[in-house]
């Protein structure tokens with residue numbers, strides 16, 4: 799009896815030691831450098847840019863929401879221009895591989911913010927929740943700049 803208990807303890811201890819040896823890959827995708835360029839025209843959408851870095855397992859960004867934005871869509875600009883309505887296609891999701899990243903930047907992938915709360919002006923911040931196919935949700939915040947503003951230096 800005593801022997802069996804000791805063995806069970808040994809196995810549990812080995813399990814702990816093994817998990818401690820694994821490389822420290824993050825559990826969830828990380829959201830970095832989020833910023834939004836507001837529209838010069840009230841009521842027009844803002845464009846949101848950010849960087850996602852991978853977790854230990856592959857994941858996929860499927861949605862973003864905010865208490866201060868009515869609707870957020872994932873888009874990709876075609877032809878590398880600015881975010882004009884003629885040159886964008888909607889994206890159902892964006893993969894984020896382990897050890898990799900997904901870049902959302904001007905002229906490429908971005909999110910479009912429709913119905914931004916009028917309290918959001920240049921220099922304020924937009925609270926965001928990034929939702930992933932795994933079911934995880936990551937909170938973030940985007941710095942805001944005006945229509946002609948430069949990307950923040952972070």
Ligand SMILES: [Cu+2]
Nearest residue numbers: 873881886910
């Ligand atoms: Cu767009």
